[in-house]
Structure formats: C-alpha cells, structure tokens
Amino acid sequence: MTLFFSLENLEAESGSDPYKFLLYLRNFYYKRPPKSAHQIPRRNLSGNSFILNPKPILADRPITDVEFIVQYVKLAARRDYTYYKQFGIKTLPLSYFPDINYNAIKYNPLFKIENNQLFFYYEEHTRK
Numbered sequence: 001m002t003l004f005f006s007l008e009n010l011e012a013e014s015g016s017d018p019y020k021f022l023l024y025l026r027n028f029y030y031k032r033p034p035k036s037a038h039q040i041p042r043r044n045l046s047g048n049s050f051i052l053n054p055k056p057i058l059a060d061r062p063i064t065d066v067e068f069i070v071q072y073v074k075l076a077a078r079r080d081y082t083y084y085k086q087f088g089i090k091t092l093p094l095s096y097f098p099d100i101n102y103n104a105i106k107y108n109p110l111f112k113i114e115n116n117q118l119f120f121y122y123e124e125h126t127r128k
Contacts, residue, residue, distance in 0.1 A: 003054040006047025007077035013041040018070040049077035091117040
C-alpha cells in the first residue's frame with residue numbers, strides 16, 4: 001500500500017530530529033493517536049510525496065540506523081508519482097538532482113546506485 005505524505009511539512013515539524021521524523025511518519029501511516037501533546041504535528045502531513053512499500057521501512061529501525069531510514073524516506077519522496085504510475089519507474093534518476101551528495105548515500109545499505117539511478121531496497125524486495 002502506497003503512503004502519501006508531505007515531506008516538506010514532515011521536515012518542518014521534526015526539524016533535524018530523525019527520531020521525531022520517524023515517529024510522526026509512523027503515527028501518520030498507522031493512524032495512531034499521539035501518546036503525548038509534544039507528539040502532535042501542527043501541520044497536516046498529507047501530501048504528494050510517496051513511499052511504495054512503507055511497512056518494512058518503518059519497521060526497520062532496530063536493524064538499520066535511523067539516519068539511513070530518514071535518508072531513504074527523504075530521497076524516495078523526491079520521485080514523481082506520475083512516472084511510477086505511467087511507466088513503473090521506482091528509481092530516482094540522480095541526473096535530475098545534482099545537489100545529492102553521493103558520499104552521503106553510498107554507504108546506506110538501503111540503496112543501490114546503478115547507471116545513474118538510485119534503487120530503493122524496500123521498493124524492489126524485502127528483507128527476510
């Protein structure tokens with residue numbers, strides 16, 4: 001099930017806190033009520049950014065570093081949903097985003113870079 005959200009609002013709400021970023025995203029996906037008042041986002045998190053397979057990435061925190069997971073979500077959110085629906089393109093063409101720091105993403109185990117395309121691990125398959 002595809003998750004649509006607003007990356008801009010999610011980033012604004014969480015600031016630079018990756019744990020808060022994932023907390024807001026998980027609560028939004030699972031439609032959970034916040035446990036305390038500081039967990040309530042002031043902005044609407046609905047939007048056009050998307051993740052095709054959100055359940056495994058949101059459950060991956062004990063296995064993968066939280067920074068890698070947030071990086072995965074932020075880069076997945078840059079893709080165009082129309083390209084995916086029309087042509088089945090799940091990758092992010094890196095040539096469209098010259099501002100992406102290759103050194104920051106090349107060690108992330110959730111990505112594979114091939115032919116100037118960024119492949120998202122959980123969009124291609126799931127961990128066993």
